[in-house]
Amino acid sequence: MRRSNKKSFDWYGTKQQFSIRKYHFGAASVLLGVSLVLGAGAQVVKADETVASSEPTIASSVAPASTEAVAEEAEKTNAENTSAVATTSTEVEKAKAVLEQVTSESPLLAGLGQKELAKTEDATLAKAIEDAQTKLAAAKAILADSEATVEQVEAQVAAVKVANEALGNELQKYTVDGLLTAALDTVAPDIQLHQH
Numbered sequence: 001m002r003r004s005n006k007k008s009f010d011w012y013g014t015k016q017q018f019s020i021r022k023y024h025f026g027a028a029s030v031l032l033g034v035s036l037v038l039g040a041g042a043q044v045v046k047a048d049e050t051v052a053s054s055e056p057t058i059a060s061s062v063a064p065a066s067t068e069a070v071a072e073e074a075e076k077t078n079a080e081n082t083s084a085v086a087t088t089s090t091e092v093e094k095a096k097a098v099l100e101q102v103t104s105e106s107p108l109l110a111g112l113g114q115k116e117l118a119k120t121e122d123a124t125l126a127k128a129i130e131d132a133q134t135k136l137a138a139a140k141a142i143l144a145d146s147e148a149t150v151e152q153v154e155a156q157v158a159a160v161k162v163a164n165e166a167l168g169n170e171l172q173k174y175t176v177d178g179l180l181t182a183a184l185d186t187v188a189p190d191i192q193l194h195q196h
Contacts, residue, residue: 095153135163
């Protein structure tokens, strides 16, 4: 027995529908993804000792038969050293980008602190503002230094974060609800745009 009421799909008469119901994202996977994206540059754990030799080492047990083999070995070691330098420079650039983001908060917090200091004359607030400004100046010096290492940049990131947090905690004492609010200007005079 055959059904005479067969329906075929009409490809030409239908509209294309889009729905987010097709995708099933769990809250845990979204949280994990966000934490990976936001926390990727936050802190890098490294060993206490790093052994890096800039001199190529060649085993002396077997002497190469021709000068061609020696040239190939020298090219290999030069290529390895060049790739290590390129990797280090990209790590420094990533760390400097994180430092720029962290230092962008300091002028705003210092400005809020100066306004509050004019009203209250609090010594701990004044010390926190001075500390934040000192750390900001040191961070700007590291950003301008082309020979800065990853460790120096990461140390400045940590120092600026601590100073900003201390200043933020001092400023929270003077708020009613414990929240710091500020309106940013439409034009920021301290921000420099870098085009790559």
